[in-house]
Amino acid sequence: MPRSKEIQEQMRTKVIEIYQSGKGYKAISKALGLQRTTVRAIIHKWQKHGTVVNLPRSGRPTKITPRVQRQLFREATKDPRTTSKELQASLASIKVSVHDSTIRKRLGKNGLHGRFPRRKPLLSKKNIMARLNFAKKHLNDCQDFWENTLWTDETKVELLEGACPHYIWRKSNTAFQKKNIIPTVKYGGGSVMVWGCFAASGPGRLAVIDGTMNSTVYQKILKENVRPSVRQLKLKQSWVLQQDNDPKHTSKSTSEWLKKNISMIAKTFGKIPCGPTRQKLNFLESACPVTSGVKVTQHFRKRTSYQQ
Known part of the structure; x- marks a missing residue:
């Protein structure tokens, strides 16, 4: 079935104006040349949301469910060096097929962003404590x-x-x-x-x-x-x-x-x-x-x- 033509916002506003003047669905349909079902849908939307403008559409449902998202976050947090390609392969093993850029975007929304790792000297626990003591000694x-x-x-x-x-x-x-x-x-x-x-x-x-x-x-x-x-x-x-x-x-x-x-x-x-x-x-x-x-x-x- 072909997609019906969208009614302009100006026409929807006119439907509400006539409805508020006391006219019924049949009279509005005849006056504006619209189908009665269309008039009823416009009025019901106005009664429910208080507006006749287009509401945000949900779009295609996301493939990354909350459960999959938790798995992504858990794997990336456990090993920060895991690449988005490796995470993509991990999801493929549970039959979830998504692009690696989608994985990066979803991790970004959860506060994990790709960054170059900082280079720091490899220190033993003894040296870590020595540095900490050095800082404390000169703190004041x-x-x-x-x-x-x-x-x-x-x-x-x-x-x-x-x-x-x-x-x-x-x-x-x-x-x-x-x-x-x-x-x-x-x-x-x-x-x-x-x-x-x-x-x-x-x-x-x-x-x-x-x-x-x-x-x-x-x-x-x-x-x-x-x-x-x-x-x-x-x-x-x-x-x-x-x-x-x-x-x-x-x-x-x-x-x-x-x-x-x-x-x-x-x-x-x-x-x-x-x-x-x-x-x-x-x-x-x-x-x-x-x-x-x-x-x-x-x-x-x-x-x-x-x-x-």
Whole structure:
């Protein structure tokens, strides 16, 4: 049976107006040229919902029932690395056929969204407790203490972007425009190790590490960069040097060098302990202004040295 033509809203409103004037179904049908069943349906809808406009339609029933939805949520929560394709296969095993995009949308409505996992050091329970104790120990330190702490560390900087995936905004059919691609080179673009520091007032000096770093190289970097950074950042004489427990930082020769040289710069020299077993606190990885100055992107071949 062919679908009947929808009555315009203006006509439905006129039906109600005539009905409110006291006319019956037959009189309204004859006056407006409508079938009596159509007039009755319009009036019944108005009496029930108080309107003659089209109500939201339910559409096709969803294939994902509340029970299936709970199963999806349970599997995705149990193993966050489960892909939507794997969830799709899991539903297929119970004879529920849905597109993987439908699964992603349904999980999104329940608060589960696809995200790149954060990278964090693999820590033992002992080191987790050491970090927690470190945080508790300094929880009530005054603001002046933190503002006069010089944070130092080393980090690796990729010479070509692409080591860390990220999104871009582009229009359709512009995927291969120069601004929308990440250039790659054979055998990788290389990387460079840098030492850097920063305080609450901003980033300090940045030093490129040539070759293998040992205690002697580390002490040379401190000698050339700590004093200028302290002056640049305008730290008070009671400033504190922070470093992690890398063996090069805690070796006997480095400890003696720090006591002898740093105490000449600062009125009071101190070091914030970071916990046992070479606990790594790489603040430079999140201190973008510190390392952004040495990132090389599309002009790598024009550079003649890492320092450039």
